[in-house]
Structure formats: C-alpha cells, structure tokens
Amino acid sequence: MSQPTIVNTGLELDVRGIWIDGSPRVVLCASLFYFRLPREQWRARLEQVRASGYTCVDVYLPWNFHELAPGRWSFEGRRDVAAFLDLAHEAGLYVIARPGPYICSEWDGGALPAWLGLDPDLRVRQHEPRFLAQVTAWFDRVLPLLADRQYSEGGPVIMVQLENELDFFDCEDRTGYLTALRDQAIHHGITVPLIACAGQGDLAGATGDVPGVVPACNFYPDDDSPHIEAEVRRYAEMLTDRGVPLLITETNRRHRTLRRLLASGASLIAPYLQSSGWNFGYTPSSGNWGNPGNFMSHGYDFGGYVSSTGAERPEYAQGQVLARVIDALGSRLALATSSVPRVEVTADFPTSSSLSALDLHEGGQLIAVPNLGTAPGRAVVNGVPVAVAPDSCPLMLVDVPLGAWGAAGSDMTLSLASADLVAATEGALAFSSDVPVTVVLGGTQVEIPAPAAGAPERTTVEGLTLVVLAPSDAGRLQAMDSDGTVHLTDATDAPDRQGTTPPDAVRAAAVRRRPELAPEHPAGSHELPPTLESLGVYRGRGTYRATADLTGVDELLLVGAADIVDLSIAGRVRPPIAGFGAAQRIDVRDVTGSAGIEALVEIWGHANFDDARLPALRLGALRGLGTLWMVRDVADLSALWTVRGQWAGVPAPTRELGGWSSTRVGVPLTYTRDLQTTTVSALYLQGVVEPLRVRVDDGEPRTVHAEDPWVLLPAGTHQVSVTLPHHPSGGGLRAQLLCLEPVTDWSCAVQSDDLLTTFAAEAGPAEDIRLPLTLKPGEEAWLDVDLPPSDDGFLVRLDGSQIRVTGWAAGECLGRTWVGDRPAFSGGDPDALWVPAGWSRLSGLTLLIRGVDGPDLPELRTVRLESPNG
CATH class of the missing domain: 2.60.120.260 (Galactose-binding domain-like)
Structure with missing residues (x-):
C-alpha cells in the first residue's frame, strides 16, 4: 500500500530518505531517557551524545511517570520533560519523541497507569472508548509540549512515534486505534512526521496501514548472524513500495551491526539504549525474559556506548568514526539506494551471506564487508586483496567519482578504498583504519601502513593526499586542510569523570x-484479599492479615499472587513467593487449629509486555495477594478419560489422560472426563510440557502452559476436556482435582511508595x-x-x-x-x-x-x- 509523502515546514520523508531544510540526511539516533537520569545530569548526557557524532536522541515519555494517580499530574523537577527537550535543542540534537500511550521500555506497566486495570470494561491498547478517553487526557497534556517544540516551530522534535510495537499485541482494530491516535496528534498541531514502529516486521500490524502514519522497523538480530543484510534489504524494498525510507527506530548497539544496516539502506539508525540509565524507585517492570518471568533491575544498561553512570565504552569511539563517515560522504550517502555489490567480493573470514552495498548518489558504491570472526583476514574486492580487521565492518568505496575532491581534475575516480572515509577536501582524503589500507586511484594501487595513535600515515597519489588515521584519532577529527593536515580535539578536553571518591571501595x-518502622495506612476489612490498586497503591506494598482454622488441612493453594509475597503462617515465615500469579502449593501439615496468616505483598512492577503464560505477566494485570485457598480434598483424576478424535468405533474408548496410542503423531486429540464438583476446585495437570487446551463445560477453551498447569473450576462443573497434540508415549500427564475453600475475612494495611519515601526523608x-x-x-x-x-x-x-x-x-x-x-x-x-x-x-x-x-x-x-x- 503506497503511503503519501509527508511534507512539513523544513521536514520531508520520501522514498529517497530524510530531508531537513532541503538537505538529505542520514540520522544516527541514541536512546536517552530523562526519566532514568537525575535532572542535573541531563545537559551533560545530551552533550555527550552530541560529542559522539550522533545527531538525534529518541525519548520515551512515560504516561504513568507524569500521571501519578488518577488526575494528579506532574511535569516538574525530574518530570519536566519540556526542559529536557529544550536542553536537547541547545545541545544541537534532533529528537524523536515517543509518547505512547504504551512504550514498553521495561518500565512499570509499559507506562500504562496501573489503575486502568480496575475498570473491567476498559481494554488497553484497543479502539475502545474507555481506554481512548484515558489516552486523551494524557495526550491533552503531553502533545502540546511536543507541538511547541517540533522542528516546524523552531524546536528539536523531528518525528513523533505513536504507540510502540503494536504488532506484538492482539489489537482487534489496528486501523481504528491508530487512526484515533493520529487524529489526536493532528488535533494538537503535530505537523512533523508521525511514525509507528514494528517490533517483528509486521508493518500493517504496527500502523494499521493508516494514511499519514509512516511505518518504521525495529531489528534485534544476532550480531554474528550472516543473514542480517538480506532481511533488512527486504524491508527497505517494502518501504520503497510505500514511498517512504527505511527508518530503524530500535536495534542493537554494536557499530559493526549498525554499519551493516546503513549499507542495507537505512536512513535512520537508532540503536536502543546507547546511553544507559537507571530504574529509580518502584518503576521497573516485571518482565518476560526469564522462564518466563523475571524482575528488571535498578540498573538499566544493555551495554550501550555510555554506561549507566556516564562512563564511555569502546563503542563510543566507534560511534564517532561512523558519524565521520556519514558526514564525509554527505548527500552521496544520504541519497544512496540499497543494492548489492557490482564487483566480486570474497573473503577468507566469516562474513555476510549476502553483502549489502549502497549505490551512491553521483556514482560508485559503498560496500560493507563485515568480518564476523575474531581473527584478522583478507578480502578480495574486484580482484584486489585487502586487509580486514577482526570484528569489524569497513565501509569500502568502489568506483566513486571524486569530483571536487580530486586535486588533479574532476574526472578522477577512486577505484577502491578498503577503509572508512572520514574526511574529504579538495586535494585530500582521510581514512580510518587499524590495519593497512589499500587504495586504487587513477590506475595506481598503494598500500598505506596501519597508523599508530597520534601518528597519521600520509602518501600522495595522482596529486591527491591520502591520510590514514587510527580510529581513536578519527573520532577526534575536527577538520582537515587541503594539504592533508588534520586537526584533532585535544584528548585532555574530554570531561574529567574522576571525582573525589577513592578508586577503591x-x-x-x-x-x-x-x-521505628514506617507506618501503615489501614485499608479496611475484606471478604477476600483485594488488589493493591483497588486500595490506592499503584506502586508500593501492602499487608494482608487473616485467621483460619487449619484443622485437617495439609496444604494451601495460593492463586494469582504478585509480585513478591512474604507469607507467614502461625508465626512461621515462608520463603518468598515470586510466581507471577502462578498457583503455589503450600505445605501446612505442621500447623494445627486456628492459625494467624500474614502476607506482605510488594509490587516490583507491572508487566511491560503481554505474556499469556502467567497471569501477572498480562499487560494490565493487577497486583496483590490473589486468593488463598484451603485444600479440603485431593483426588487422582488421571484415569477414566474418554478419547475423542481418533477411534474407529462406538462407544469411544476410555483411557488414562494422554494414554491413547496412534500413528497420528502431533494430531490434536481430545480427552474428556465427567465430574461433579460441589465446591470451587482446581484441576492440576502434572507433566505439561507443550501448551494444551482445556475446556470447562461449554465455556471457551483456555491454554494451559507448563509454567502454570492449573485450571480453577467453579462449583457445579460437569465436564472437563483436554486437547493436546498426540504423542505415542502418552507424554506422562497426570491429573489431580483439589477441592477448595477460601480463606476469608481479611484486614489490609498499605504503604504506597510516597508514604515510604516520606518516612525515609524524615529525620529522627x-x-x-x-x-x-x-x-x-x-x-x-x-x-x-x-x-x-x-x-x-x-x-x-x-x-x-x-x-x-x-x-x-x-x-x-x-x-x-x-x-x-x-x-x-x-x-x-x-x-x-x-x-x-x-x-x-x-x-x-x-x-x-x-x-x-x-x-x-x-x-x-x-x-x-x-x-x-x-
């Protein structure tokens, strides 16, 4: 589906790329999040990004960082996003603003306020009036800030992203939802391009194919994969068909990979979290990267070029070199088109399975030749052997007309340069390499030795001065004269990051x-444990107390607890429970008679991703103790299941669960068992490996996973069916039925994050x-x-x-x-x-x-x- 060109004052996106004030640009963008840094460090971090050669930052704006409780807004102090955007402008950086409403970002709830889950009729990330009404309240606050600071109004914001990786989520009406978000942005005067990123390549799933919403791509490949280029070129071609450039809004941080993306046709390259930060307070999420759940840490750092504390890593200097290449080639690169090499390239090291090249504007090609190995090697480019450093991706120039760069005439052609071009003037070219550089110019082939830091190598060919700089020097390159004299920033100009703290711990x-301990806020008495959010705690913790007669009870079943539960029964504290809502069996055979039960439940964070395997990892899931059940009886249900779907005659056979033998391996087979429950019960399917489907009476089937192999059955359940792919050995499934009685009459007390912070600050x-x-x-x-x-x-x-x-x-x-x-x-x-x-x-x-x-x-x-x- 063709997308219209998006034209704004000073900004244009078209099939050729990104145009800013009439000039084509390749944009390097670093993630930098104001909400993960102290305000007093914003300016230094922004200037640090600009000094890396990157020209843009992408910035999430977390809804629930600014709406602290329903209708209670804050845009002051560390939440003064307008001041952050103004500082970015002062630092000379463009901004891609990402106000969501959902952002993911391993942030509490993906930035969706926790109280949204209290409305059973509100469905997040859907074209649904209750949710959109809440989004409108957020957009009414944040979009005017962005509109006032967009590029067309003299500010830094060059694009605004709507939503985030919607193709990962089961949105029922993508077109309606994105249209509603788009219309709100337009209503608030946003005229810069509106974009929506696809997390797994489903462009329509991310954008709804809504006119005026430009699709962008997030790529997180294996850095060592030989197949990156072919995949990226495919998306570049798909976006060309839509009339827009390839915008990579998130990707890996390694510059060897970023060079491969550049050569595959990307106009925007935005590695995620180049400048790291921190999850302060109770803002981390409960994630889906474990098996399946885990907790996000206070540190928020995926190895970007700046650490969480501001230290510059080796990738920082590599970013500076790549930025010099982009600057040196200018419009030749910015208007290039994605292609493959026109000359033969072979290598004696592991490399791409399908090399990418850019057909440069005004002629010639840039070819990315990644060395995916750990040893130096040699490539042969159009018959010329060249050296390639390990773990590198030189951007080689082939058959490039020098034009104004050539001192001996505008018709001179650079037949081959095996290293990065980092500067060009009339009469001189500067390259960066830590291995010898091969240049073929005007029929002359030269090999220039690898330079030492601070000692550039020079030679003259056909009247043109060739300079080779060590990568550490190339990153400090300020200017080059026509005679090849280079001017570097003084290394002592770098900010002193060593303070008064002794280097040793x-x-x-x-x-x-x-x-004294922090006070608790009483939160009433309740028949069953309420969620913490229903008690007004969106971040923080709560204590639940009850008394139960455990006479004759051997175990309890805790269902739906999240995030961290410290459970004490009859004065004995149990190991913490952190099961993300999965049912937990608790042995209480050592307890008799009436026993006090106390549970401290702490919210680590709400899910930032929608993971169906565990209840608390669903987007919008609430927190609290869940329900604590006394197990009154346990029955083995492994036998007497009727087999439906693979038999020859009538009546249908009766076997053990999973115990039917057939040659139809992998074909779904349904086992059904009649039963009559008089109380709420729990079906426990022991031995689940692959997901299976369970239907209770005539209800909708639900998927049961190994992580939570439990199904609650209401009183009066008549029949249960289990459907699973057939396995001749039966798969080892067993079934138990637990008859349950709830523990009731709970008293609650809560401590919000505000209460705890106030107590921590009090002197006493x-x-x-x-x-x-x-x-x-x-x-x-x-x-x-x-x-x-x-x-x-x-x-x-x-x-x-x-x-x-x-x-x-x-x-x-x-x-x-x-x-x-x-x-x-x-x-x-x-x-x-x-x-x-x-x-x-x-x-x-x-x-x-x-x-x-x-x-x-x-x-x-x-x-x-x-x-x-x-």
Missing part, C-alpha cells in the same frame, strides 16, 4: 538504626550500630548511612545474605536490590544501588532492610561505596 563511615532518632546486622526472616530495619564527600556519587554494594533492600537519598527512592537466594533479574547490574553525585551531597543514604527466609540467615555484613567511574 570504602565502607560507609557510620550506620545508624532507627527505632537513630542509634549507632556496628555491622553485621542480623535479622529474623520477616524482620525489618531502617538504617541511615553517612556518605563521604564525592563529586561522582556512589555505587552502593551490600555484602550479606537473604535480605531485600530499598534505598533512598535526597528525598528520592533510588531503587531496590536483593542479596542472596532470589528470582531471576535482568536489564543491568542487579547488585548495586546508585546514589547520584548531586543526591549524595544533599543527604546521606537511607536503607530499608528486610530479612527473607532462605538457605542462610538474613544478615547485612558491610555497606561498600564505590566510585561509579573509578
């Missing part, structure tokens, strides 16, 4: 324990203590920790066992970590808390330490402070 100077009496501090499981301690002076801030690492820790400084919640036996974490460093420089100077550090049951005693042994860049 130090122990905290003093630790004091507060005698505290007693000096010496570590180690030993706690009982379920016991908590509030500690105030003195911090020495620092210009860098601190990474705080806690040595100990079986403790869960939350930290605060300068009136802000830093984040949380878990020491000892714990669930899976991902996203960054899970073992440190970061106290930013400005925050460490304003106050000390407050820690909430909670002992959790596990293989060791809960204990905090030391609090170590490390320089983040030392």
Whole structure:
C-alpha cells in the first residue's frame, strides 16, 4: 500500500530518505531517557551524545511517570520533560519523541497507569472508548509540549512515534486505534512526521496501514548472524513500495551491526539504549525474559556506548568514526539506494551471506564487508586483496567519482578504498583504519601502513593526499586542510569523570538504626484479599492479615499472587513467593487449629509486555495477594478419560489422560472426563510440557502452559476436556482435582511508595550500630548511612545474605536490590544501588532492610561505596 509523502515546514520523508531544510540526511539516533537520569545530569548526557557524532536522541515519555494517580499530574523537577527537550535543542540534537500511550521500555506497566486495570470494561491498547478517553487526557497534556517544540516551530522534535510495537499485541482494530491516535496528534498541531514502529516486521500490524502514519522497523538480530543484510534489504524494498525510507527506530548497539544496516539502506539508525540509565524507585517492570518471568533491575544498561553512570565504552569511539563517515560522504550517502555489490567480493573470514552495498548518489558504491570472526583476514574486492580487521565492518568505496575532491581534475575516480572515509577536501582524503589500507586511484594501487595513535600515515597519489588515521584519532577529527593536515580535539578536553571518591571501595563511615518502622495506612476489612490498586497503591506494598482454622488441612493453594509475597503462617515465615500469579502449593501439615496468616505483598512492577503464560505477566494485570485457598480434598483424576478424535468405533474408548496410542503423531486429540464438583476446585495437570487446551463445560477453551498447569473450576462443573497434540508415549500427564475453600475475612494495611519515601526523608532518632546486622526472616530495619564527600556519587554494594533492600537519598527512592537466594533479574547490574553525585551531597543514604527466609540467615555484613567511574 503506497503511503503519501509527508511534507512539513523544513521536514520531508520520501522514498529517497530524510530531508531537513532541503538537505538529505542520514540520522544516527541514541536512546536517552530523562526519566532514568537525575535532572542535573541531563545537559551533560545530551552533550555527550552530541560529542559522539550522533545527531538525534529518541525519548520515551512515560504516561504513568507524569500521571501519578488518577488526575494528579506532574511535569516538574525530574518530570519536566519540556526542559529536557529544550536542553536537547541547545545541545544541537534532533529528537524523536515517543509518547505512547504504551512504550514498553521495561518500565512499570509499559507506562500504562496501573489503575486502568480496575475498570473491567476498559481494554488497553484497543479502539475502545474507555481506554481512548484515558489516552486523551494524557495526550491533552503531553502533545502540546511536543507541538511547541517540533522542528516546524523552531524546536528539536523531528518525528513523533505513536504507540510502540503494536504488532506484538492482539489489537482487534489496528486501523481504528491508530487512526484515533493520529487524529489526536493532528488535533494538537503535530505537523512533523508521525511514525509507528514494528517490533517483528509486521508493518500493517504496527500502523494499521493508516494514511499519514509512516511505518518504521525495529531489528534485534544476532550480531554474528550472516543473514542480517538480506532481511533488512527486504524491508527497505517494502518501504520503497510505500514511498517512504527505511527508518530503524530500535536495534542493537554494536557499530559493526549498525554499519551493516546503513549499507542495507537505512536512513535512520537508532540503536536502543546507547546511553544507559537507571530504574529509580518502584518503576521497573516485571518482565518476560526469564522462564518466563523475571524482575528488571535498578540498573538499566544493555551495554550501550555510555554506561549507566556516564562512563564511555569502546563503542563510543566507534560511534564517532561512523558519524565521520556519514558526514564525509554527505548527500552521496544520504541519497544512496540499497543494492548489492557490482564487483566480486570474497573473503577468507566469516562474513555476510549476502553483502549489502549502497549505490551512491553521483556514482560508485559503498560496500560493507563485515568480518564476523575474531581473527584478522583478507578480502578480495574486484580482484584486489585487502586487509580486514577482526570484528569489524569497513565501509569500502568502489568506483566513486571524486569530483571536487580530486586535486588533479574532476574526472578522477577512486577505484577502491578498503577503509572508512572520514574526511574529504579538495586535494585530500582521510581514512580510518587499524590495519593497512589499500587504495586504487587513477590506475595506481598503494598500500598505506596501519597508523599508530597520534601518528597519521600520509602518501600522495595522482596529486591527491591520502591520510590514514587510527580510529581513536578519527573520532577526534575536527577538520582537515587541503594539504592533508588534520586537526584533532585535544584528548585532555574530554570531561574529567574522576571525582573525589577513592578508586577503591570504602565502607560507609557510620550506620545508624532507627527505632521505628514506617507506618501503615489501614485499608479496611475484606471478604477476600483485594488488589493493591483497588486500595490506592499503584506502586508500593501492602499487608494482608487473616485467621483460619487449619484443622485437617495439609496444604494451601495460593492463586494469582504478585509480585513478591512474604507469607507467614502461625508465626512461621515462608520463603518468598515470586510466581507471577502462578498457583503455589503450600505445605501446612505442621500447623494445627486456628492459625494467624500474614502476607506482605510488594509490587516490583507491572508487566511491560503481554505474556499469556502467567497471569501477572498480562499487560494490565493487577497486583496483590490473589486468593488463598484451603485444600479440603485431593483426588487422582488421571484415569477414566474418554478419547475423542481418533477411534474407529462406538462407544469411544476410555483411557488414562494422554494414554491413547496412534500413528497420528502431533494430531490434536481430545480427552474428556465427567465430574461433579460441589465446591470451587482446581484441576492440576502434572507433566505439561507443550501448551494444551482445556475446556470447562461449554465455556471457551483456555491454554494451559507448563509454567502454570492449573485450571480453577467453579462449583457445579460437569465436564472437563483436554486437547493436546498426540504423542505415542502418552507424554506422562497426570491429573489431580483439589477441592477448595477460601480463606476469608481479611484486614489490609498499605504503604504506597510516597508514604515510604516520606518516612525515609524524615529525620529522627537513630542509634549507632556496628555491622553485621542480623535479622529474623520477616524482620525489618531502617538504617541511615553517612556518605563521604564525592563529586561522582556512589555505587552502593551490600555484602550479606537473604535480605531485600530499598534505598533512598535526597528525598528520592533510588531503587531496590536483593542479596542472596532470589528470582531471576535482568536489564543491568542487579547488585548495586546508585546514589547520584548531586543526591549524595544533599543527604546521606537511607536503607530499608528486610530479612527473607532462605538457605542462610538474613544478615547485612558491610555497606561498600564505590566510585561509579573509578
């Protein structure tokens, strides 16, 4: 389907690429998120991105970061996104703004406010009036900020992204939904291009094929795959058919891969999270990267060119070199078209299965030749052997007319250059390489030695000066004269990232324990445990208390609990439950008679992705204790299942579940069992490997996964059917029926993140203590920790066992970590808390330490402070 050209004041997207003020551009864009950095570091990070040679940042705007509770908005302090956009403009950066309403980003709920799930008729990310009414309230606040700062109004915003990877989500009316979002953007005066990114290549699934919404692509390939180019070129061709360029709005961070994308036709290349950050407070999500669930860490870092604390990694210099190549080739590159090499290229190292090339504007080709191996090698390009460094992707020029670059005449042709062109003037060309460079010019072939840092190699061919710089020098290249003299920035001009913190870890100077614990807010009595969100807690925790007569009860069944449950029965604290809503069996054979039950439930974060395998990983799922059931009876249901679908006669056979033998391997087979439940019951399917379908009476079938092989059956259920692909060996399935009775009459008390932060900031009496501090499981301690002076801030690492820790400084919640036996974490460093420089100077550090049951005693042994860049 052809898309119309999108034309705005100063901006145009067409099949040729991105045009800004009438000039074609290739745009390098780095993710940089204001909500994951202290405000006082915004300017330095933006300037750091600009110094990398990247010209753009992409910025999510998280809805639930600005709407703290229904109708309570904040755009001040760290939430002053307008100030961030203005700083980006001052730094000379373009901005791609991504206001959602859904952003993913491993952020709490993907930025969808938690209270949306309280309305049973509201369906998130759908063309549905209740959801769209909520989105309108958000867009009414945020889109005017963007409209005032868009490029057509003299600001930095060059594109606005609607939604995020909608092709991953089962949206029933994509066209209607995206049309509604588009219309709101237009209503608020957005005139820059509106884009929508596809997470898995389904362009229509991401955009709804809505006119005026430009499709973009997110690619996350294996960096070592030889097949990247062929896939990317396919999408470049598909987008050409729509009349728009290939915009890669997210991809890997490695510049070897980014070069391959550039050569495959991308006009925008935006590696995700080049500049890393932090998940402060209770903002991380519950993710889907584990088996299947895990927790996102306080650190948010996927190895981009700038670390979470601002340290520049080797990829930073590689970014500078790639930016120099883009600048040097200018419109020749920006107006190039995707192709394949016109000359033969072979290599003695692992490389692409289908090399990409760009047909340059004004003639010639740029060919990307990736060395996917770890050893140096040689390629042969049009019969000429050239050196290629390991783990590199030189952008080689072939048959390029030099035009104004040639001192001896405009008809000179650069037949081959085996290294990156990083600067060109009339009379001189500069290349970057750490291996010898081969140049064929005017019939003359030369090989220029690999230069040492600070010592460029020079030679003259056909009146043209050829300069080869080490990559470290190329990244500092400011200008080059016509005689080949290069001007580099002084390495001492780089910002000093070493502050007053000693390079070695130090122990905290003093630790004091507060005698009081944070107060609880009473939240009433309830027949069954309510969700925390229904009690007004969207981030934070709550305590549930009840008493149950466990006489004759051997086990309990906890269903729907999320995220972290510290359960105590008759005074005995159990190991934490973090099952993302999956049913959990709890042995209580050691408890008799009336027993007190207490559960502290902490929200780690709402799901940022829609994962159907576990209840709490569904987008919009709520948090809390779920339902606690007493198991009154357990019956084996493995036998007497009627086989339907593969038999020759009547009546249908009766076998054990999964026990029918047939040659029709993999063909769905249905087992049905009659039963009569008098109470709510739970069907437990032991041995589930592959997903199977379960139908209760005449209801809709549901999918059961190995991660949660349970189905709740209402009282009076008559029949259950299980459909699964046939396996001759039966698959080892067993079935149990658990008759259930709920634990009722709960009292609740809650602690929101605001309540905990307010308590952490309050000054009060505290007693000096010496570590180690030993706690009982379920016991908590509030500690105030003195911090020495620092210009860098601190990474705080806690040595100990079986403790869960939350930290605060300068009136802000830093984040949380878990020491000892714990669930899976991902996203960054899970073992440190970061106290930013400005925050460490304003106050000390407050820690909430909670002992959790596990293989060791809960204990905090030391609090170590490390320089983040030392």
